[in-house]
Amino acid sequence: MVKKVIIDCDVGVDDALALILAFHSPELDVKAVTGVNGNVTLKQVFENIQKVLSLIQPKNKPLIAKGADQPLKGKTIYAHSVHGKDGLGGAKIDRREGEEGWQFFPGRADELITKMARQYPDEMTLIATGPLTNLALALQRDPGGMGKLKAVAIMGGAVRTRGNITSYAEFNIFSDPLAAKIVLESGLPITLVPLDATHQVSLTPQWMENRVKPINNSISKFIIEATGYDSTTHQFRNMERIHLHDPLAVGVVIDPTLVGKERLSIDVGTQEGEHFGKIVEGLGKSNIDVCFTVDVKSFLELFLSRLG
Ligand code: RIB
Numbered sequence: 001m002v003k004k005v006i007i008d009c010d011v012g013v014d015d016a017l018a019l020i021l022a023f024h025s026p027e028l029d030v031k032a033v034t035g036v037n038g039n040v041t042l043k044q045v046f047e048n049i050q051k052v053l054s055l056i057q058p059k060n061k062p063l064i065a066k067g068a069d070q071p072l073k074g075k076t077i078y079a080h081s082v083h084g085k086d087g088l089g090g091a092k093i094d095r096r097e098g099e100e101g102w103q104f105f106p107g108r109a110d111e112l113i114t115k116m117a118r119q120y121p122d123e124m125t126l127i128a129t130g131p132l133t134n135l136a137l138a139l140q141r142d143p144g145g146m147g148k149l150k151a152v153a154i155m156g157g158a159v160r161t162r163g164n165i166t167s168y169a170e171f172n173i174f175s176d177p178l179a180a181k182i183v184l185e186s187g188l189p190i191t192l193v194p195l196d197a198t199h200q201v202s203l204t205p206q207w208m209e210n211r212v213k214p215i216n217n218s219i220s221k222f223i224i225e226a227t228g229y230d231s232t233t234h235q236f237r238n239m240e241r242i243h244l245h246d247p248l249a250v251g252v253v254i255d256p257t258l259v260g261k262e263r264l265s266i267d268v269g270t271q272e273g274e275h276f277g278k279i280v281e282g283l284g285k286s287n288i289d290v291c292f293t294v295d296v297k298s299f300l301e302l303f304l305s306r307l308g
């Protein structure tokens with residue numbers, strides 16, 4: 001049964017890898033890709049969505065829409081140090097005029113999300129790989145529409161592990177904790193894919209040399225450029241390994257058996273200070289399954305098998 005999905009993202013390098021995995025997976029039918037401010041500015045995110053879709057050249061062209069250019073509250077933080085100024089590690093993608101891989105939606109991202117949820121009631125899965133601002137805006141404007149989503153997969157949070165932006169907080173949640181609180185308290189059927197899981201799956205120089213480089217196509221060349229992998233030094237530009245945060249959020253929708261989950265009620269620290277953006281395990285009723293274990297080998301093989 002092919003799953004209809006929408007991907008809300010802040011294209012950065014791992015978001016791009018998530019889009020490649022999603023569009024190269026027969027289990028998924030990606031109906032829309034929406035952009036949110038996060039790793040880089042919204043303008044750059046939307047430019048990157050179009051660049052990556054030009055690289056993928058999907059058979060069925062998704063609708064694309066721009067969303068929030070800043071968090072519900074507070075200021076933007078960006079992650080240029082990780083994803084580069086352009087958000088794709090400087091990777092060059094030539095966009096062939098007239099061969100666009102998308103259709104523009106004449107409205108905001110949150111409007112497209114609820115429109116799609118209402119158009120395909122109980123069939124649509126929303127995958128969020130950036131800050132949750134668009135999802136929160138959609139819940140505030142049309143909770144009934146969001147209630148028609150079949151499932152929601154979210155890459156975000158650090159539950160029982162160290163954060164990656166502060167010692168407690170993960171980037172997507174830290175970027176807009178108020179939005180995260182609204183979404184995680186909404187009662188939507190959420191699978192949360194936190195750093196606890198995503199730190200277990202990464203591309204190493206060895207995988208790049210032995211498994212990615214030999215694919216030798218436009219996708220593998222993009223991954224090499226975007227990660228700054230250097231074949232002579234066997235190193236990435238600025239990381240020891242490339243964590244596949246966002247691709248794992250897509251992976252759990254493709255094959256839910258790839259992860260082990262625990263049902264937890266979740267709260268989010270929204271007060272300024274050291275717990276800002278921290279995920280706190282609560283008691284009481286919940287609709288959130290949190291991924292803690294991963295079948296690492298199966299996921300990596302799935303990811304690599306879809307780059308061809
Ligand atoms: O913390 C990792 C997350 O933050 C990923 O989604 C990455 O793309 C950044 O958005």
Ligand code: CA
Nearest residue numbers: 010015129130
């Ligand atoms: Ca992301």
